[in-house]
Amino acid sequence: MTTRAEFLGRVRTEMAKTRGLFSATPSPRPGHPREAAETVRRQLAERWPPALDRFRAEFERVAGVFHRVPSLVEVPALLARIAAVTGAREVVGWEAGALGWDLSAALTPLGLTVRSAPGGDGDAERLRHREEAARAPLGITGVDWALAETGTLIIASGPGRPRSTSLLPDTHVAVFGPGHLVESLEQVGLLLEAFHADGGAAVRGGTIAFITGPSRTADIELTLTRGVHGPKEVHAVFVDTLGGPA
Amino acid sequence: MGTGVKASIMITCLGDLFFPEVGVAMVTVLRRLGVTVDFPGGQTCCGMPLFNSGYHDEAVRVAERTVRLFAEAERVVVPSGSCAWMVKTEYPGLLKHDPELSAAARSLAARTHEFSQFIVDVLGVTRVESDFAGTVTYHDSCHLLRGLGESRAPRTLLRNIAGVDLVELPGSDECCGFGGSFAVRLPEVSTAILDKKLGNVEATGAGCLVACDAGCLMQMGGGLSRRASRVRPLHLAQILAGGRS
Amino acid sequence: MSEKRGQVPFPERAGAALKDAYLQEALGIATTKFIDLRREAFEGFPQGDALRDRARSIKEATLQRLDHYLGLLADNVERLGGHVHWAGTGEEAREIVLRLCRDRGVKMAVKSKSMATEEIDLNEALEHAGVTPIETDLGEYIIQLAHEKPSHIIAPAIHKTKSQVAELFSKELKGRFAADPEVLTAVARKELRQKFLQADMGITGANFAVADTGTLVLVTNEGNGRMVTSLPRIHVAVMGMEKVIPSMIDLMVFLAILARSATGQKLSSYTTLVRGPRLPGELEGPEELHLILMDNGRVRQVAGPLREALYCLRCGACLNVCPVYRQIGGHAYGHTYPGPIGILLTAMLKGDRSVKELAHASSLCGACKDVCPVRIDIPRMLVELRDQLDRGRIAPWRERMVFRAARRGMQSPTLFRLGARMGRLLQRPFLHGGRLRRLPLFFGQWTATRDLPAVAAKTFSERWKDLGTP
Numbered sequence: 001m002t003t004r005a006e007f008l009g010r011v012r013t014e015m016a017k018t019r020g021l022f023s024a025t026p027s028p029r030p031g032h033p034r035e036a037a038e039t040v041r042r043q044l045a046e047r048w049p050p051a052l053d054r055f056r057a058e059f060e061r062v063a064g065v066f067h068r069v070p071s072l073v074e075v076p077a078l079l080a081r082i083a084a085v086t087g088a089r090e091v092v093g094w095e096a097g098a099l100g101w102d103l104s105a106a107l108t109p110l111g112l113t114v115r116s117a118p119g120g121d122g123d124a125e126r127l128r129h130r131e132e133a134a135r136a137p138l139g140i141t142g143v144d145w146a147l148a149e150t151g152t153l154i155i156a157s158g159p160g161r162p163r164s165t166s167l168l169p170d171t172h173v174a175v176f177g178p179g180h181l182v183e184s185l186e187q188v189g190l191l192l193e194a195f196h197a198d199g200g201a202a203v204r205g206g207t208i209a210f211i212t213g214p215s216r217t218a219d220i221e222l223t224l225t226r227g228v229h230g231p232k233e234v235h236a237v238f239v240d241t242l243g244g245p246a
Numbered sequence: 247m248g249t250g251v252k253a254s255i256m257i258t259c260l261g262d263l264f265f266p267e268v269g270v271a272m273v274t275v276l277r278r279l280g281v282t283v284d285f286p287g288g289q290t291c292c293g294m295p296l297f298n299s300g301y302h303d304e305a306v307r308v309a310e311r312t313v314r315l316f317a318e319a320e321r322v323v324v325p326s327g328s329c330a331w332m333v334k335t336e337y338p339g340l341l342k343h344d345p346e347l348s349a350a351a352r353s354l355a356a357r358t359h360e361f362s363q364f365i366v367d368v369l370g371v372t373r374v375e376s377d378f379a380g381t382v383t384y385h386d387s388c389h390l391l392r393g394l395g396e397s398r399a400p401r402t403l404l405r406n407i408a409g410v411d412l413v414e415l416p417g418s419d420e421c422c423g424f425g426g427s428f429a430v431r432l433p434e435v436s437t438a439i440l441d442k443k444l445g446n447v448e449a450t451g452a453g454c455l456v457a458c459d460a461g462c463l464m465q466m467g468g469g470l471s472r473r474a475s476r477v478r479p480l481h482l483a484q485i486l487a488g489g490r491s
Numbered sequence: 492m493s494e495k496r497g498q499v500p501f502p503e504r505a506g507a508a509l510k511d512a513y514l515q516e517a518l519g520i521a522t523t524k525f526i527d528l529r530r531e532a533f534e535g536f537p538q539g540d541a542l543r544d545r546a547r548s549i550k551e552a553t554l555q556r557l558d559h560y561l562g563l564l565a566d567n568v569e570r571l572g573g574h575v576h577w578a579g580t581g582e583e584a585r586e587i588v589l590r591l592c593r594d595r596g597v598k599m600a601v602k603s604k605s606m607a608t609e610e611i612d613l614n615e616a617l618e619h620a621g622v623t624p625i626e627t628d629l630g631e632y633i634i635q636l637a638h639e640k641p642s643h644i645i646a647p648a649i650h651k652t653k654s655q656v657a658e659l660f661s662k663e664l665k666g667r668f669a670a671d672p673e674v675l676t677a678v679a680r681k682e683l684r685q686k687f688l689q690a691d692m693g694i695t696g697a698n699f700a701v702a703d704t705g706t707l708v709l710v711t712n713e714g715n716g717r718m719v720t721s722l723p724r725i726h727v728a729v730m731g732m733e734k735v736i737p738s739m740i741d742l743m744v745f746l747a748i749l750a751r752s753a754t755g756q757k758l759s760s761y762t763t764l765v766r767g768p769r770l771p772g773e774l775e776g777p778e779e780l781h782l783i784l785m786d787n788g789r790v791r792q793v794a795g796p797l798r799e800a801l802y803c804l805r806c807g808a809c810l811n812v813c814p815v816y817r818q819i820g821g822h823a824y825g826h827t828y829p830g831p832i833g834i835l836l837t838a839m840l841k842g843d844r845s846v847k848e849l850a851h852a853s854s855l856c857g858a859c860k861d862v863c864p865v866r867i868d869i870p871r872m873l874v875e876l877r878d879q880l881d882r883g884r885i886a887p888w889r890e891r892m893v894f895r896a897a898r899r900g901m902q903s904p905t906l907f908r909l910g911a912r913m914g915r916l917l918q919r920p921f922l923h924g925g926r927l928r929r930l931p932l933f934f935g936q937w938t939a940t941r942d943l944p945a946v947a948a949k950t951f952s953e954r955w956k957d958l959g960t961p
Contacts, residue, residue, distance in 0.1 A: 263911055264945075266951035298874055299877055300850075301881055304897075392858070424854065427851070434940075435505050439814045472942050
């Protein structure tokens with residue numbers, strides 16, 4: 001089997017034979033990623049209303065269903081309405097620590113059972129939650145960022161915020177506020193640089209999912225169908241007074 | 247009414263052998279525009295068929311000869327986008343091994359122009375008077391369109407002829423299937439591509455198909471003739487020359 | 492294996508494709524649709540051109556420090572608890588996967604779409620070793636059930652009708668399903684959901700790997716990329732070494748143009764950034780992540796004539812605009828990668844001889860270069876390949892003789908004129924109404940379907956003196 005040294009040795013041998021095709025550089029990177037991210041956040045704090053309009057337009061373009069409520073007070077009833085349409089009695093959702101507010105406390109009074117994954121590592125718990133997520137018609141998450149340019153929900157996994165919540169149920173609802181809005185992919189790049197700074201010490205989970213609308217395919221005669229492997233429907237609930245990312 | 251502009255015709259192999267009338271029309275038009283035209287003798291081919299099929303050493307030798315043949319020409323005008331492309335973009339690379347030839351190639355590249363580009367960009371003329379009348383549609387040949395970045399000059403010249411009605415060809419930027427030796431290496435595929443092109447051409451209802459490349463005209467003309475189409479394939483020069491072209 | 496297709500000569504395979512009426516219709520519709528979608532996407536995207544220039548620059552810059560970025564990527568993946576394997580050949584890559592399956596008791600593996608695994612015929616190797624590979628991309632799932640190869644990089648089952656798919660599902664899944672894409676999608680969803688939940692291993696490729704953070708990037712629309720990297724206990728990613736890119740900033744440049752080039756979408760439904768196996772405290776995700784960095788002919792091109800082909804993002808845009816691909820589809824090419832870039836990739840992976848015929852499966856129209864998001868000059872490299880075939884004496888000697896003779900004709904006006912005179916003489920018996928309709932020998936390749944103009948009674952050179960002065 002080839003070793004790293006052998007492999008890279010071969011690469012170096014070939015590299016030495018050429019100066020390349022033209023003078024080229026990778027993208028310039030922020031010298032101070034955290035400061036750059038802070039600057040982005042400050043700019044966005046002022047510009048979020050037009051970013052929201054853009055987000056909504058793009059989100060709906062990719063068949064997302066958009067809702068807006070003034071505060072968290074209105075959210076439970078809205079979620080219950082969405083749940084009713086899916087026929088859900090049991091839903092999966094992020095833990096309070098990950099979401100920033102208590103989903104279970106909000107929905108239990110409305111007759112819905114919320115299954116969360118508080119984190120931890122046991123196989124039994126993993127299997128149990130997997131089954132819960134597989135049979136729940138509805139999954140409720142927050143977001144890390146809501147990207148206006150493309151109508152994309154950007155969601156990192158981690159303790160209390162398992163991957164399956166936005167993946168296994170037929171319907172996914174993401175709840176977010178002004179502090180989550182980002183205008184452009186370019187800004188996302190800066191935020192990701194900061195997110196991974198210091199070797200990614202602050203990163204708590206193995207994936208970051210960029211979700212742009214429901215799961216889709218056109219593999220059969222180029223006919224568009226939704227809900228191949230992921231949700232058939234994605235909802236975004238914007239809460240005017242919800243705080244931003246932790 | 248001379249403009250003082252001198253141009254040497256590079257007739258191209260296909261033009262010389264199969265479409266001399268295009269060369270004649272080109273001369274007519276250029277003279278009408280006040281250009282002094284000459285024709286360096288001993289022309290054969292620019293070598294593109296050799297180059298495209300991968301016979302680069304052979305192509306180098308032909309390029310050397312061509313560069314010397316046109317050394318004295320002030321400007322060179324070519325009725326073919328592909329040949330003009332060959333001289334302008336490939337000759338310098340082919341001859342880079344020899345400093346003198348390399349310089350000569352770069353010089354020739356700068357002095358060489360495709361016919362429609364010569365009229366519009368060098369002479370600055372966008373309106374050529376012609377008595378040609380009829381509905382025409384225009385095919386963008388690949389090397390003129392993509393190699394030389396030209397799609398407007400021929401259309402401008404066509405639109406500015408009083409009697410001409412220019413109808414856009416759907417898929418005008420799609421290949422006609424010639425591709426030089428491709429047309430005979432893979433004749434079935436070449437013909438399938440051609441059939442698609444000619445379907446589009448006939449659907450325009452135009453009486454005349456215009457192009458700026460002998461290869462395309464040979465391919466498309468060959469197909470039109472085989473299906474006894476009423477659509478006439480003509481080179482831009484023939485439209486501009488008018489008369490009983 | 493996949494080389495079976497290579498035994499029928501290419502022109503015959505192409506001919507068969509031209510006669511396949513359904514394929515012709517499907518290809519026409521699909522490629523036209525992709526072309527329109529891409530055009531619309533870029534028309535509304537003025538930054539597009541600049542981003543393509545940047546993307547090209549990033550790829551070139553990466554190659555100029557390839558060892559550094561690969562090393563950095565590996566360090567970061569390992570730091571996160573992932574394992575990095577170095578595969579010089581496709582066979583090695585296969586062996587690594589098989590060994591992992593043996594050691595970890597893997598019985599079933601779910602796969603997200605990966606051209607790299609197609610390239611090395613991984614599925615057959617897995618099956619042979621008693622591991623069941625399940626393709627989960629709907630198009631790949633369909634062709635897997637049909638025991639076929641993909642015919643397009645992005646839409647592998649483009650050549651199948653919905654009736655054919657319904658029949659296939661009915662037969663293989665023991666049911667009776669209507670020829671309705673919605674119904675069939677639901678069938679696949681249900682069927683494959685079980686596989687995701689039960690599989691021991693998830694196998695993917697990677698669209699990109701960010702060296703700076705050790706992140707693998709998967710671009711899908713269906714969600715199978717997320718499933719395959721979250722549910723099974725082991726994730727194996729097989730990746731061509733050239734997919735590494737320096738940073739997250741660079742990644743955004745590629746994301747901005749990749750989906751637009753492939754399907755006209757701003758972003759695909761799912762872009763998944765995978766960083767190591769699951770972290771402590773994270774409930775879900777694989778216990779193990781294995782990244783297999785693969786050479787398989789790529790490193791030779793770092794200093795080779797096909798270096799630019801290493802920029803390829805596998806978007807499929809060049810296929811959609813290629814007049815040849817649009818007529819014959821992917822299978823006729825006879826190799827894993829079809830279309831314009833496919834010819835170059837095949838030469839890269841299997842050597843010049845493998846593209847002896849395919850190198851000429853192009854009219855050099857340049858449409859591919861126009862749409863390539865990283866501006867690969869495919870026509871130039873095809874001509875280079877043709878030059879190599881000549882130098883390598885791989886082109887047939889008869890052909891080489893003809894071209895050498897042609898060159899002599901081009902260097903001598905006397906020979907050229909002689910040629911014209913002979914042409915005029917020899918064509919006489921074949922002339923009909925000033926045109927040539929049925930020529931013998933080699934020329935019959937043209938006249939089978941097209942007329943040829945006659946060699947003019949007087950060439951332009953001969954007429955020049957009658958054209959007056961000045």
